[in-house]
Amino acid sequence: MSAPLVLAGASSALVAGATGSLHCALMCGPLACAGLPKGAGRQAAMVAWHAGRLSGYVALGLALGSVGTGLSRALAVSVQPVLPWLMAAGLVATALELGKRLRPLPFAHRLSSAMVRAAARLHPAWRSFVIGLATPLLPCGLLAGVFLAAMATGGALGGGALMGAFALGAVPALASTQAGAGLGARWPTLSWAMRRAVPLFAAGVLVYRAVLATTLGPACR
Numbered sequence: 001m002s003a004p005l006v007l008a009g010a011s012s013a014l015v016a017g018a019t020g021s022l023h024c025a026l027m028c029g030p031l032a033c034a035g036l037p038k039g040a041g042r043q044a045a046m047v048a049w050h051a052g053r054l055s056g057y058v059a060l061g062l063a064l065g066s067v068g069t070g071l072s073r074a075l076a077v078s079v080q081p082v083l084p085w086l087m088a089a090g091l092v093a094t095a096l097e098l099g100k101r102l103r104p105l106p107f108a109h110r111l112s113s114a115m116v117r118a119a120a121r122l123h124p125a126w127r128s129f130v131i132g133l134a135t136p137l138l139p140c141g142l143l144a145g146v147f148l149a150a151m152a153t154g155g156a157l158g159g160g161a162l163m164g165a166f167a168l169g170a171v172p173a174l175a176s177t178q179a180g181a182g183l184g185a186r187w188p189t190l191s192w193a194m195r196r197a198v199p200l201f202a203a204g205v206l207v208y209r210a211v212l213a214t215t216l217g218p219a220c221r
Helices: 003-019 021-033 042-075 080-095 106-119 124-137 141-152 156-169 171-179 188-220
Strands: none
Touching (some): 003 021, 003 141, 003 156, 021 124, 021 171, 042 141, 042 171, 141 156, 156 171
8 A cells, every 4th residue: 555545544544533532532431541540640541541542453453454455455456445435434323323233243342351351450551551452342333434444455554554543533532531521521412413413524524535536536636
């Protein structure tokens, strides 16, 4: 996958992560705060959780991108044009809260549960790192689209960059949750509207760009 395509995929994923971050904060918020010490060492544990989360997303993206390489060769076609459509589908699923209906994959659920149990015996910073590392294994409609998009990059580098950018986009909302700034608790109506309107708007932008690229060709990229 060329550098411009890697950058384009990562930028789209960053937008998807940022616009879906309210959903991420509600879903991963309790896990983001789990095990954080109350006093000294809390900030270090928070940083460790985000480092673990980013590491988990990048590692999974590298693996999914590598799988996508094999699929692309087997199909003998480029699946990269479907990247924005996959992420747009994930954003629509997020806006409609379809992720609540997804059942966790058995192996993913067992692995994440085992990681969280094992982390309970560790130092707070390492405990937070391991818990953050487990977050990509949670069932999520938006993540399903991003996982498929990572595979569609057709390469480990593209998959890792895409997943890392997506994870990075949600950092501000998750960090605010850890700091105690609960938007949903303070303004529930505004939070409800934003959780739906913002992902739908971002999905529309991605679809518009995809249609424009298909219509006008490389000149518009």
